[in-house]
Amino acid sequence: MKPLFLPYDKYTECRLCPHFCKIAPGRNGICGVRKNSGDRIELVTYGVISGFSLDPVEKKPLYHFFPGYNILSIGSYGCNMRCDFCQNWQISQKNAGSLDIKTDPDKIVAEAENTRRNIGLAFTYNEPIVWFEFMRDVAVKIKGKGLFTAMVSNGFVNRDPLDEIIGFIDAFNIDLKAFNEEFYKRLTGAELGPVKESLKQISKAGRHLEITTLVIPGRNDSEQEMEAEAKWIAQETGIETPLHLSRYFPMYKRDDPATPQETLTRLYNIASKYLKHVYMGNTLSENGQDTACSKCGTIVTRRSGYNTRVINLDNEGRCAKCSNQIYRYFNLSSHAER
Secondary structure, eight states, rough: OOEEEEEEEEEOEEOTTTTTOOOOOTOOOTTEEEOOOOEEEEEEETEESSSEEEEGGGTTTTBSSSTTOOOEEESSOOOSOTTTTOOHHHTTTTTOOTEEEOHHHHHHHHHHTSTTEEEEEEEEESOOOHHHHHHHHHHHHHHHOOEEEEEEEOOOOHHHHHHHHHHHHHEEEOOOOOOSSHHHIISSSHHHHHHHHHHHHHHHHOOEHHHEEEEEEESOOHHHHHHHHHHHHHHHTTTOEEEEEEOOOBBBTTTTOOOHHHHHHHHHHHHHTTOOEEEESSSSTTOOOEOOOTOOOOOOOOOOOOOEEEEEEEETTTTTTOOBBBOSSSOOOGGGGG
């Protein structure tokens, strides 16, 4: 992989994400956690933990990656976007403080190994991309123990670092925040194009991929935009790619009213014309939660909140009625050589 930074006379250029921050000595990049220490870019949050929890894998959300299991989840601080609607702004828009918990990769690996019904480790809560070095060191050790890794990310990362990330992350949930460039520029401080390229790169590499779009009224909820998004996903990553449409609630700097359930349902129906697995999240509605076989329509997973009941499947994640492969990652015992 090419270096993550390039020194110049008066600054160092960070090459981790498409911002290409040119950082003066002693200053941080846009993410707030990558600092020019004089001759290199230093990750100031190496080992710094903001969140540490055992979650249902469905909470990431990952519905087609070991459904019904748990995954140990960790996060830190910082983000390379500036979303004014951020749901985790207390940590994503904050730098690490002196009282934050610090740990090392071996402790995290030991915790993951000794946790019941745990498939591995997820990097989440803040933006994992900016935590690159620590994420890499932990993930390599986790995979060395036969466990799995996941990452919940905005996907705003350059091709070369993503190539390396793909080598140590098994499953991705990428926030496709909208399908219009104006939204990205105005509301996130980033660009749509690099995120689309990341989605294609992950899919082409054969890694497990799910996509989430937070639906904000009047910002990214038009029928035309959702149709364009669903068509693009179907064409570029495949019709079996799970798409999660999540309900927005006022948060951080944005006070637009919450997404009406009827809006979410309307967009769900549009996306379902092009994609086999569309879900609705962050809602009390019981619709849009279950998984059906994409071939014969048999319900194979029932969900209520984070309670998951797997039915009508064999031990390899195939539909019991038509033998269609629903889940590639399903039964831990079938991954003995992982």
